[in-house]
Amino acid sequence: MLKPFSPWSRLRGLEPMSLCDWPGRISAVLFLGGCDLRCPFCHNSDLAWVPESLPLVSPFDVQSFLETNAAWLDGLVITGGEPTLSADLADWLGELRVRFSLPIKLDSNGMHPDVVERCLRGDVVDLVVVDVKGPVAQYPLLTGGRAASEEAAACLGRMFDLADAYRGRFAFRCTIVPQLSVEDVDQVRRMLPSGFELVTQAYFCPPRKCFTEEFPC
Numbered sequence: 001m002l003k004p005f006s007p008w009s010r011l012r013g014l015e016p017m018s019l020c021d022w023p024g025r026i027s028a029v030l031f032l033g034g035c036d037l038r039c040p041f042c043h044n045s046d047l048a049w050v051p052e053s054l055p056l057v058s059p060f061d062v063q064s065f066l067e068t069n070a071a072w073l074d075g076l077v078i079t080g081g082e083p084t085l086s087a088d089l090a091d092w093l094g095e096l097r098v099r100f101s102l103p104i105k106l107d108s109n110g111m112h113p114d115v116v117e118r119c120l121r122g123d124v125v126d127l128v129v130v131d132v133k134g135p136v137a138q139y140p141l142l143t144g145g146r147a148a149s150e151e152a153a154a155c156l157g158r159m160f161d162l163a164d165a166y167r168g169r170f171a172f173r174c175t176i177v178p179q180l181s182v183e184d185v186d187q188v189r190r191m192l193p194s195g196f197e198l199v200t201q202a203y204f205c206p207p208r209k210c211f212t213e214e215f216p217c
């Protein structure tokens with residue numbers, strides 16, 4: 001039996017096969033509902049903000065799927081929402097790792113470095129991809145008022161230290177929303193530890209309308 005770690009109670013999606021969530025790998029994706037930020041450009045806002053509106057995926061279904069299909073998968077992606085809201089995330093990932101022997105990629109908004117550090121110390125993640133929203137001065141705008149600049153600076157600073165300590169296990173990406181200038185993106189690049197490239201992704205207006213006047217799409 002799988003143990004009752006808290007991420008199971010947040011599991012709202014299982015994508016059986018993805019070719020884009022972990023470039024170069026055929027991966028399955030687990031989606032954990034709930035997020036502490038309110039980025040106006042969020043493309044998973046139902047999952048992130050009203051996760052209870054989506055059905056839970058049962059541990060039994062995940063176990064059955066992975067037992068049948070792990071042999072031809074190259075990886076397991078854990079995304080959200082924000083996976084690191086679960087303090088026992090490392091224990092959960094450790095169990096998945098032992099049971100199914102798959103490399104694990106973790107997506108994070110970077111605001112919970114303690115949880116990410118436990119995953120790294122426990123050697124239960126192979127890659128952590130951190131979304132850097134923009135220069136820390138713009139975090140209040142870019143997170144819907146949920147992250148102050150000082151908090152963002154402190155959390156990202158710890159993430160960058162972890163990336164320096166666990167080289168090869170981190171990537172940083174930034175969505176180029178219309179509110180970010182070329183200079184802003186350059187500023188984000190300069191924030192990263194030496195040797196890290198910033199992966200940029202194009203902005204697409206989310207399916208619902210953005211809800212702040214600053215994001216008038």
Ligand code: SF4
Nearest residue numbers: 035037039042081109
């Ligand atoms: S951190 Fe990600 S999941 Fe959370 S609100 Fe922002 S874009 Fe959405």
